[in-house]
Amino acid sequence: MITGSIVALITPMHADGGVDWENLDRLVEFHIKEGTDAIVAVGTTGESATLTTDEHVGVIERVVKTTAGRRPVIAGTGANNTVEAIELTQEAKRVGADACLLVTPYYNKPPQRALIKHHEAIASAVDIPQWLYNVPGRTAVDMLPETVAALADIPQITAVKEATGDMERARRLIELVGDRMAVYSGDDETAYELILLGGKGNISVTANVAPAMMHELCMLALDGKADEARALNQKLMNLHNSMFVEANPIPVKWALHRMNRCDTGIRLPLVELDNALKPKVELALTELGII
8 A cells, every 4th residue: 555645746848838758757756865655647736637648648657667666656547538537547557557546527527426437437447556536626526425435345446535625524535435445635735634534645736846844744644643743734834825826737837947847838728827926936935945
């Protein structure tokens, strides 16, 4: 079982929007050096919605190759139609991903029984560990804890990323499925609380820019050191907040550019961070000594 800080890795791009393969390699090495416990390639933060299929699979393959078994790689392979999600999941398995992260099908707004059939179909088609991913603020569909529980005995479905930030919901989810699958946070501000409830880690945007601190935060929570985890999380709170002053991954990509780890590239319909918001992100980085 994967535990700890799992970075939702950005896909670095040149100013013209082309994938920056060299800086992708460097970011992987940065995370291995700084203690990140696992890497999600081409999730929401990796701009999965704007990459072509060839680029999507290419980024997963490059991260797997560069990581070279030193960290688990979880491939983002969710889609808003089941056929595409199956094809991406098959490709992720082919190029060597350790698991796949499957966001709920966005835009379509399927009912709960359709979510069950969607994930049953993918699990039946591809024999690779599959992680459910619930983020209703982006997808307009909310996978209920009872729906997760209905999928928890499928052997291929081994984990769920719960990104609502609702701790009562997290408690209910862990009560329902915590003995059958791993539960991960997808909300940096509340991640340590979910881990203290029995979660196994955090799939993190903040870890892109503060990997060592996010690893430490997760380890404190996993060790049950609630007061120390709370104190460190409070120290990180301005950084957490600054990563969402505009839609993710706009702020985190600019932060990494400010850290000299990538160019300014981001792909339409996303754009570079608004100039009026850059001082807030820069202050958060400066306060923690990141720049």
